[in-house]
Amino acid sequence: MPAVSADALKTEPYPARWAGLLHFAPAARSAHRPTIQFSSKQLTMRDISKPSAVDRLSIRERPDGQPLMHQTWGKLLFMHWRIEENELRRLIPGELEIDTFDGTAWIGIIPFTMWDIRALPPYVPAVPGLSSAHELNVRTYVHYDNVPGVWFFSLDCSSPAAVMAARTFYHLPYYNAGIELLQDGNRIDYALARTDDPPAHFEGSWKVGETKPFSHPESLEFFLTERYCLYSEKEGDLYRARIFHSPWPLQEATMNSYETTMIESLGVDSPSGEPVLHYAEEIDVDIWAIKRV
Numbered sequence: 001m002p003a004v005s006a007d008a009l010k011t012e013p014y015p016a017r018w019a020g021l022l023h024f025a026p027a028a029r030s031a032h033r034p035t036i037q038f039s040s041k042q043l044t045m046r047d048i049s050k051p052s053a054v055d056r057l058s059i060r061e062r063p064d065g066q067p068l069m070h071q072t073w074g075k076l077l078f079m080h081w082r083i084e085e086n087e088l089r090r091l092i093p094g095e096l097e098i099d100t101f102d103g104t105a106w107i108g109i110i111p112f113t114m115w116d117i118r119a120l121p122p123y124v125p126a127v128p129g130l131s132s133a134h135e136l137n138v139r140t141y142v143h144y145d146n147v148p149g150v151w152f153f154s155l156d157c158s159s160p161a162a163v164m165a166a167r168t169f170y171h172l173p174y175y176n177a178g179i180e181l182l183q184d185g186n187r188i189d190y191a192l193a194r195t196d197d198p199p200a201h202f203e204g205s206w207k208v209g210e211t212k213p214f215s216h217p218e219s220l221e222f223f224l225t226e227r228y229c230l231y232s233e234k235e236g237d238l239y240r241a242r243i244f245h246s247p248w249p250l251q252e253a254t255m256n257s258y259e260t261t262m263i264e265s266l267g268v269d270s271p272s273g274e275p276v277l278h279y280a281e282e283i284d285v286d287i288w289a290i291k292r293v
Contacts (some may be wrong), residue, residue, distance in 0.1 A: 005182040051148045053217040059228045063242040067286035076112035081271030095123040099141035133159035134179035149229035200265035209252030212242040235244040241290040253279035
């Protein structure tokens with residue numbers, strides 16, 4: 001796991017040595033994937049009913065075959081808000097149905113760090129520049145043929161090599177960013193400044209709380225966190241990639257403060273109200289190659 005220093009933590013909301021990162025001095029722009037707006041084309045007659053509890057549980061089973069990659073995710077905060085479906089529809093391929101809970105769609109900002117990033121099988125050594133990184137993604141939840149998953153609007157990462165690989169092999173909208181994570185006891189401070197276009201930033205500080213019981217399929221916690229595949233698109237073709245991990249060991253979290261333009265950078269208004277929070281300290285993840293659906 002990458003070292004997380006607490007030396008620079010102060011009593012103010014964010015450490016003083018982050019000034020260069022948080023004031024967003026001009027940075028060199030690199031090639032980036034532009035924001036795509038999808039047409040709201042008519043669906044075929046295929047069944048577009050919502051996934052059942054059985055569908056949501058069965059996707060957690062380990063896929064057949066050899067995973068492509070292993071990662072350990074940690075210091076991860078789920079921040080979620082309710083949002084109207086029509087706010088997101090133009091940003092999602094028409095073949096995908098937006099997944100809803102309690103009558104509304106949800107949008108999330110998920111900052112975390114990752115380590116032990118390596119190709120599988122295990123005898124393949126870690127690739128320099130890809131073995132650890134900080135990342136933050138902005139996402140919503142979708143389903144295709146009753147298979148629930150994640151649609152990523154953006155993924156910001158501190159490793160340029162990881163950004164290039166994910167764009168190439170998973171067709172995901174990755175962006176380069178400067179990111180810092182600092183921890184002092186049960187307090188975590190996280191700061192991000194994107195160095196690609198469109199500009200975006202995130203500053204957040206949260207306190208980690210008590211362990212929560214494992215979620216069940218009818219709960220909001222399960223809906224927001226227990227997702228075992230991702231969808232992506234390239235040149236009109238839809239792709240799916242499976243992942244596998246143990247059920248999320250969730251903890252409570254309390255936000256000290258946050259300020260962000262990650263959602264606004266999509267051309268979407270920032271949701272109102274405080275986010276629903278869940279935290280996870282660490283989880284091992286295996287990731288399979290993408291397949292066209």
